[in-house]
Amino acid sequence: MTEPRIGVYVCHCGFNIAGTVDVKKVAEYAKTLPNVVVARDYVFMCSEPGQDLIKQDIKEHNLNRVVVASCSPSLHEVTFRTAVAEAGLNKYLMEMANIREHCSWVHHDKEKATEKAKEIVRMAVAKARYLDPLEELEVKAEQSALVLGGGVAGLRAALELANYGLQVYLVEKSPTIGGKAALIGYVDPKTKGAEIVSKMFELIKECPRIHIFTNSELIQLSGFAGNYTAKIRVNPRYVTEKCTLCGECEEVCPIEISNEYNFGLNKRKAIFLPFNNAYPPYYAIDHRVCVKCGECEKVCRFGAINLKQEPKIVELKVGALVIATGYDPYRPFKGEYGYGLHESIITLFQLARMLDPESPTKGELIIGGKIPKSIAFIQCVGSRNTTPGAKEYCSRMCCTTAINNAIKIKEKYPDTNVYIIYKDIMTYGSDESLYEEAGKKLVQFVKFEDKIPRVLITPEGLFIEVFEYTIQENIRIPVDAIVLSIGMLPPRDIEELIAVTRVSCGGEGFVREAHLKLAPVEAPTKGIFLAGCITGPKNILESIRMGSAAAAKAMSLLSKGKITIEPMIAQVNEEKCSGCAICVGVCPYSAISIKNVNGDRVAYVEKALCMGCGTCNAACPSGAMQHLGFKDVQLLAQTRAVFGGEVNV
Amino acid sequence: MTEKPKVAWYWCASCGGCEESFVDLAERLLKVFEAVDIVFCPVAMDFKREDVEKLPDGSITVALINGGIRLKEHEEMVKLLRKKSKIVIAYGACSAWGGIPGLANLYNLDEVIERKYLEVPTVENPKEVMPTKKTIVNIPEAGIKAEIELTEPLPVLLPLDKVIDVDYYIPGCPPTPDVFWNALQALLSGNLPPKGSVIGASQKSVCDECPLNETKPEKILVKEFKRPDKAMAKPNECLLAQGFLCMGPVTRGGCKSLCPQANMPCTGCFGMLDGIVDFGGKAISYFGSILDYSPLEEREIKDAYEKVPDWVGVVYRYSLAASKLGHKARLKKVERIKEVTEI
Numbered sequence: 001m002t003e004p005r006i007g008v009y010v011c012h013c014g015f016n017i018a019g020t021v022d023v024k025k026v027a028e029y030a031k032t033l034p035n036v037v038v039a040r041d042y043v044f045m046c047s048e049p050g051q052d053l054i055k056q057d058i059k060e061h062n063l064n065r066v067v068v069a070s071c072s073p074s075l076h077e078v079t080f081r082t083a084v085a086e087a088g089l090n091k092y093l094m095e096m097a098n099i100r101e102h103c104s105w106v107h108h109d110k111e112k113a114t115e116k117a118k119e120i121v122r123m124a125v126a127k128a129r130y131l132d133p134l135e136e137l138e139v140k141a142e143q144s145a146l147v148l149g150g151g152v153a154g155l156r157a158a159l160e161l162a163n164y165g166l167q168v169y170l171v172e173k174s175p176t177i178g179g180k181a182a183l184i185g186y187v188d189p190k191t192k193g194a195e196i197v198s199k200m201f202e203l204i205k206e207c208p209r210i211h212i213f214t215n216s217e218l219i220q221l222s223g224f225a226g227n228y229t230a231k232i233r234v235n236p237r238y239v240t241e242k243c244t245l246c247g248e249c250e251e252v253c254p255i256e257i258s259n260e261y262n263f264g265l266n267k268r269k270a271i272f273l274p275f276n277n278a279y280p281p282y283y284a285i286d287h288r289v290c291v292k293c294g295e296c297e298k299v300c301r302f303g304a305i306n307l308k309q310e311p312k313i314v315e316l317k318v319g320a321l322v323i324a325t326g327y328d329p330y331r332p333f334k335g336e337y338g339y340g341l342h343e344s345i346i347t348l349f350q351l352a353r354m355l356d357p358e359s360p361t362k363g364e365l366i367i368g369g370k371i372p373k374s375i376a377f378i379q380c381v382g383s384r385n386t387t388p389g390a391k392e393y394c395s396r397m398c399c400t401t402a403i404n405n406a407i408k409i410k411e412k413y414p415d416t417n418v419y420i421i422y423k424d425i426m427t428y429g430s431d432e433s434l435y436e437e438a439g440k441k442l443v444q445f446v447k448f449e450d451k452i453p454r455v456l457i458t459p460e461g462l463f464i465e466v467f468e469y470t471i472q473e474n475i476r477i478p479v480d481a482i483v484l485s486i487g488m489l490p491p492r493d494i495e496e497l498i499a500v501t502r503v504s505c506g507g508e509g510f511v512r513e514a515h516l517k518l519a520p521v522e523a524p525t526k527g528i529f530l531a532g533c534i535t536g537p538k539n540i541l542e543s544i545r546m547g548s549a550a551a552a553k554a555m556s557l558l559s560k561g562k563i564t565i566e567p568m569i570a571q572v573n574e575e576k577c578s579g580c581a582i583c584v585g586v587c588p589y590s591a592i593s594i595k596n597v598n599g600d601r602v603a604y605v606e607k608a609l610c611m612g613c614g615t616c617n618a619a620c621p622s623g624a625m626q627h628l629g630f631k632d633v634q635l636l637a638q639t640r641a642v643f644g645g646e647v648n649v
Numbered sequence: 650m651t652e653k654p655k656v657a658w659y660w661c662a663s664c665g666g667c668e669e670s671f672v673d674l675a676e677r678l679l680k681v682f683e684a685v686d687i688v689f690c691p692v693a694m695d696f697k698r699e700d701v702e703k704l705p706d707g708s709i710t711v712a713l714i715n716g717g718i719r720l721k722e723h724e725e726m727v728k729l730l731r732k733k734s735k736i737v738i739a740y741g742a743c744s745a746w747g748g749i750p751g752l753a754n755l756y757n758l759d760e761v762i763e764r765k766y767l768e769v770p771t772v773e774n775p776k777e778v779m780p781t782k783k784t785i786v787n788i789p790e791a792g793i794k795a796e797i798e799l800t801e802p803l804p805v806l807l808p809l810d811k812v813i814d815v816d817y818y819i820p821g822c823p824p825t826p827d828v829f830w831n832a833l834q835a836l837l838s839g840n841l842p843p844k845g846s847v848i849g850a851s852q853k854s855v856c857d858e859c860p861l862n863e864t865k866p867e868k869i870l871v872k873e874f875k876r877p878d879k880a881m882a883k884p885n886e887c888l889l890a891q892g893f894l895c896m897g898p899v900t901r902g903g904c905k906s907l908c909p910q911a912n913m914p915c916t917g918c919f920g921m922l923d924g925i926v927d928f929g930g931k932a933i934s935y936f937g938s939i940l941d942y943s944p945l946e947e948r949e950i951k952d953a954y955e956k957v958p959d960w961v962g963v964v965y966r967y968s969l970a971a972s973k974l975g976h977k978a979r980l981k982k983v984e985r986i987k988e989v990t991e992i
Contacts, residue, residue: 575852575853576852576853576922576923576924577853578853578854578855578856578857578862578898578902579856579857579862580854580856580862580865580889580897580898581865581867581868581869582869582898582935582938582939584867584868584869585868585869585870585938585939586938586939593867594865594867600857601856601857601862601863615938618934618938619934619935619937619938620935621854621898621899621925621931621932621934621935622853622854622898622899622922622925623922623923623924623925623931632924632926636926
C-alpha cells in the first residue's frame with residue numbers, strides 16, 4: 001500500500017455547521033492526525049470554488065485520499081466523488097464525515113459539538129487510510145419491460161414505456177385489462193372511469209410494442225436490473241379470438257356466481273364477458289368454477305370455445321419491472337355498520353358502479369328494490385381506526401368518491417335526502433370544489449368524532465344514531481339506504497407478489513418504496529418500480545401519474561443500453577471461504593450461491609444482484625465475505641478511532 | 650556437529666491434555682528427540698527453575714507454553730522463558746485464548762474459590778479449609794519450624810499473549826498430533842509465517858474439511874437450536890443444518906473435522922480465523938442469521954434462544970479470556986484467601 005496522503009476539508013455549510021462547530025479548530029485538529037497532508041475549512045465545500053479547492057490540492061499535494069467533513073453522504077457524496085474523480089483520483093477514495101446531521105444540527109454546546117466533530121473527522125480519517133480504489137461494473141440492459149397489473153397505473157406505465165421505444169409485456173391476472181377504474185362509474189362529475197380506460201385501450205391497440213397477457217401471473221423472477229428473466233403462467237381462457245360476443249354460451253351455462261365486475265350487484269355465469277368494453281374483447285371461462293359440462297362448446301357457432309386448453313409457461317427477458325397490481329376494497333365484516341344484515345346497506349364501490357349507465361340497474365339508484373328517499377354515506381369504513389378491523393391510514397379517495405356520487409344522486413333525484421356522515425372531510429386539492437358544490441346541492445354533512453355512528457335495523461326501517469360533533473347532540477336519522485364508504489386494503493395476493501419479486505412491505509401492508517422522498521417509485525431492488533395503489537391508497541389521478549413516473553424511471557435506467565453497478569458490494573475471499581453457506585441463506589436478494597472451484601466449495605456473489613446491504617458480511621463466520629467500501633479493516637479502524645485508539649489495525 | 654535446537658515445554662493452568670498430545674505423536678516422538686534437545690519440561694523431566702535461570706538469554710530455540718496464566722508463578726515463569734527463548738509458542742486453546750479455565754472470568758475470584766472449595770458436588774470440606782497465602786508450620790516436638798508460601802492467583806485468567814510477547818500459536822484443545830507435527834516441521838525448517846500467525850492448522854474453517862459440508866441445503870434455516878445432550882443427530886447430515894450449535898463455520902480447520910464426523914457438533918477449540926476480532930460475537934451472529942423467524946416473531950425467537958442455558962459457554966467456550974467481554978473480577982478485592990494460617 002502506498003503511504004496514504006489525506007486531505008481533509010471541513011465545510012461551514014454557511015452557519016449550518018459553523019454556527020455550532022468551530023470549523024477552524026476542527027481543521028487545525030485534522031492536521032495533527034496521521035497521514036493528513038493538508039486540512040482546510042471553507043464556507044461551502046459543495047460550491048464550485050469549494051470543489052476546486054479539493055481538486056487543486058489533489059494535484060498540488062499529490063493527495064491519494066480525501067475526507068470531506070460536511071453533510072450526510074446521501075446529500076453530497078455524489079458531488080464530492082465527482083469532484084475527486086475530475087482531479088484524477090478514484091472516486092471511492094473519498095470519505096465523508098457527517099458533522100452536520102450527526103453533529104451541528106443536533107447540538108447546542110459549541111465546545112462539545114466541536115469535540116464531537118473532531119472525533120467524527122478522526123474516524124473518517126482512520127477509515128480513509130484503508131480505502132481501496134473501486135471500479136464500477138457495467139452490464140447490458142434488455143430493452144424491454146414487464147408491467148404487472150392492467151389497471152390505470154399499469155396501463156399508463158405500459159403506454160409510456162412503449163412510447164419510449166421499449167418492448168412491453170403487460171401481465172394481468174383477470175381476463176380483461178382495465179382494473180377497477182373501468183368499473184367504478186364516475187370518477188368526477190363529468191368523467192366515467194370506463195371512458196378513461198377505453199381511451200387507453202385505443203392507444204394500446206394501436207401500439208405494436210405492447211404484448212398483453214391476460215389470465216396470467218408472474219410465477220418466478222430471477223436475474224437482476226437490466227437482465228431479469230420472468231416466468232409467466234398463462235392460464236387458459238378457453239375462449240379464442242374467434243368469439244363474436246354473441247352471448248349464446250352465457251345463456252346455456254349452468255353455473256351462476258356473484259359478479260365481481262359489478263361488485264356483487266348481480267350474478268354472472270362461469271362463461272362471461274367482464275364488462276362491455278372489456279379488452280381483449282372475448283368471453284372468458286372462469287376456471288375456478290367451470291365444471292366443464294361442455295354446453296357452451298356445443299352451442300358456440302363459431303368454434304370459439306376450446307375446453308382442452310392448458311396453462312402455458314412463458315419466459316420473458318426484461319430489463320425492468322413495474323409493479324402495479326393495485327389494491328382490494330376494504331371488506332367490512334358481517335355486522336360492521338349492519339353490513340350483510342340488510343339488503344339496503346351497500347358499499348361505496350357498489351353504489352358507484354350502480355350509477356354507471358352500464359350497470360345492472362342501467363345507472364338507476366335502486367337499493368333493496370326501490371329508489372331510496374333518503375340515503376346516508378358513512379365515511380372512513382375500514383380506515384382511520386374507526387372500527388376494530390379498520391386500518392390506521394386514510395384511504396384518500398373515499399371522501400371525494402362519496403361526495404361525487406352524492407352530487408350525482410342529487411342531480412338525478414333532487415328530492416332524495418343525502419347525508420354524509422364523516423369524521424373529517426378529506427377532499428384535498430381541487431376536489432375541495434366538489435365539497436362546496438355538494439353543500440350547494442344540499443347534501444347534509446354530519447360530523448362524528450371518537451364515538452362512531454350506530455346503524456339500527458328495526459321493523460320501522462333503518463336508522464343511524466350519531467353524536468353530531470358540531471352541535472354536540474345525539475341525533476337519529478331515518479334512512480332508506482346506507483352506503484359504507486370503504487377504504488383500500490393491500491391486495492389479497494400481496495404475499496405471493498413479495499415471494500416472487502422480493503419487494504418489501506411497509507407497516508400498512510402495502511409495498512414500500514425505497515425512500516419516499518429520495519427514491520420514490522423505486523422498490524429497494526434495482527430495476528423494480530412501483531405504481532398505483534400497490535404502495536398505498538391513491539385516487540385515479542395519482543395512480544396514473546405514478547404509472548408515468550415509474551415508466552420514466554425504468555426508462556432512465558435502461559435507456560443507455562447498459563447498467564452501471566455500484567461497486568460497494570460483497571466480495572468473497574476464496575482463500576478463506578469454507579463454503580459453509582451461512583451467507584446464502586441470509587441474502588435477501590438471492591445473490592449468493594455456493595459453487596465449486598477446483599473441488600472446493602466457495603461462496604459466489606452475483607455482482608449485479610448484490611445490493612450491498614452487508615448482511616452476508618455480518619453473518620460470515622470466517623471473515624471471508626467482505627463488503628467493499630465497508631471492509632472489516634476499514635470499520636475496525638473507524639471504531640478504534642472513536643475511542644482514540646491506535647490507527648493501525 | 651552443530652548443536653541441536655533447544656526446546657522448553659512449560660505448563661500453566663493446564664489440564665494435561667496438551668502434554669498428552671505430545672505423547673500422541675507416538676513413533677514420530679522419536680524423530681522429535683533426534684532433532685531437538687529438551688532443556689525444560691516439568692511434566693516429564695526434573696529440571697528446576699534455577700536451571701532455566703542459568704541458561705543464557707535467547708539460548709532456547711523454542712518455548713512451548715500451554716495453559717492459561719492463572720497464578721503469579723505462571724506469570725513469572727513465562728516472563729523468564731520469554732527472556733531465555735528465541736521463539737515463544739502459545740500451545741493449545743488455554744494458552745492462546747484462555748480455554749475452558751478462562752470461563753472462570755465470568756466470576757470474581759471469591760466466587761471461583763467458594764465454588765471450588767465449598768460448593769462443587771464432589772467436594773467435602775466441612776471445616777471450610779480455604780487457601781492461604783502463607784502457612785507457618787511450628788511443631789517444636791519434631792523440631793520443625795517452617796513457612797510455606799503459596800503463589801497468589803491473578804484476579805483473572807489471562808491468555809499468554811496478555812502477559813508476554815507471543816510469536817506463534819498452535820490451536821486445539823488439545824492440538825491434534827498432526828497439527829503439532831505440522832507446526833514442528835514448520836519450526837524446524839525455519840519456513841515460518843509472519844509473527845503472530847497460527848501455525849500447523851488451516852487457513853479455512855472446519856466446514857472446509859468436513860465431509861458433511863456437501864450435505865448442506867441451499868439455505869440453512871432452522872426453527873430451533875439443538876444440543877447433543879437433548880437431541881440425537883442424524884448421521885451423515887450437516888449438524889448445523891439440523892439445528893445443532895456447530896461451531897464449524899467459525900472455527901479454524903486443521904483438525905480434519907474429527908468431532909462432526911463422529912456426529913458431535915464442533916465446539917470451536919481451534920479458535921477463530923485470521924482477521925476475526927471476536928469468536929463468540931461472530932458465532933452468535935451467524936446463529937442469529939440462520940434462525941428462521943421473521944423479526945416480528947419475537948416470542949419464538951426468544952424461546953429458541955432460551956432453550957440454550959449457557960450461551961457464553963457455547964460461543965466463548967475456549968476464548969472468553971481473550972474476548973472483548975469485560976472481566977468481571979478485575980476490580981473486586983479478594984476476601985476468600987487467608988493471609989496466614991498457623992499450624
